[in-house]
Amino acid sequence: MTSVDYVAPTDVEAAVAALGASKGNAYILAGGTDLLVQLRTGRVHPGTIVDIKRISETRTISEKDGAYTIGAAVTGAEMSAHKGLSQTWPGIVEAMDLIGSQQIQGRASPGGNLCNASPAADCVPALIAAGVSCTIAGPGGRRTVPVEDVVTGPGQTSLDANEFIVSFEVPKPAPRTGDAYLRLIPRTEMDIAVVGAGVCLSLAEDGTCQAAKVALGAVAPTQVVVAAGADALIGSKIDDVALEKLGQAAKAACSPIDDKRGTIEYREKVAAVLAKRAALKALERAKAR
């Protein structure tokens, strides 16, 4: 066995330096729920494991003027326990909470879920729908990119080898905004999404939808932003006609695979159903604000 280095830097700059020093052979360790399995099965062979959990920025949830910053290595259990975040962005928190068991929740992080780049990653459609960006640190400093620009294919991201995600920036929601994430699995818990759908929408005072974003998971090589679905909602009162158009747009946005979890036809049909149901749930939440 070739030797592996483990480093646990306490600031962002030191982590970037450690990534640089490893010449492209470093792996970021956040919760480890994916990385340790990949290590074990020999899918990855890091020269260096860079544990980012000693960097306080990656481990903190903070709020400023209504906007939240979620550290990339904050755990699902910590997100669920955060009252302010749960009340403001229930869709994001529920999406994260759907991932794995309590044991997994004690470790798994939104940064890891995104960078593992599974098409079925549960928290990602919810983050995209809510308009979340991530702060990426690298040798040139920091840059901010929308979550939907990170994953480029299964297991692939747009991050350079010397970069890592420090935190997620969740915008202050407009008045009367609600978000929701729903997924279908063949059982009640502990499975990988057949389809996932995240919807976030904002209402005008008269109840007309004035902003919306729809994202699907597990129906294409990456998460999909359904712009036509959002367009169907905007300007409507989320009536049956708008919902039907949303469903059709969701179906049209899919390019899924056939596998043991579901056929192409099934996934397309479920994408339409889940998008509509998520929109209704988001609507209910927006009305309650």
Place this chain on the structure above:
Amino acid sequence: MSKIHVTTSVNGEEVEYLCEAQQTMLDVLRDELGLTGTKEGCSTGDCGACSVIVDGDVVCSCLMLGAEAEGRNVETIEGLAAPDHLHPVQKQFLEHAALQCGFCTPGFLVAAKALLDRNQNPTETEIRYWLAGNLCRCTGYDKIVRAVQDAAAEMRGA
């Protein structure tokens, strides 16, 4: 590469060990510290047999590196019983015969303790969801759930 020196707390006692970077917490507990109560089931975080509590959170020790434990508080099955009496959840597992082969039992006990540490009166649904990450292939789960309910009642003094 030289081994990593770790100082941590296991079951309330400070311990030091040396480990390789890719050595899991489970490997460290079993192979370096001789704490073999924590079991290796799947090694992929699916079965919960290796459950331990780290800084209050129940986690799979197979999905954690030994090196990560520096400065943390780790609780294992070996720390559950007091010197002269069992933890209520252990006692109730015996009362209910909530085990057959016993391989999953340490993980269930540790996970159940983590639940009861934060929720003194969990519903059956809460117990079942909390323990969804612990697999038992012998007994089914009813006796386990009832044992946890009775342990909760005992701890509440009910």
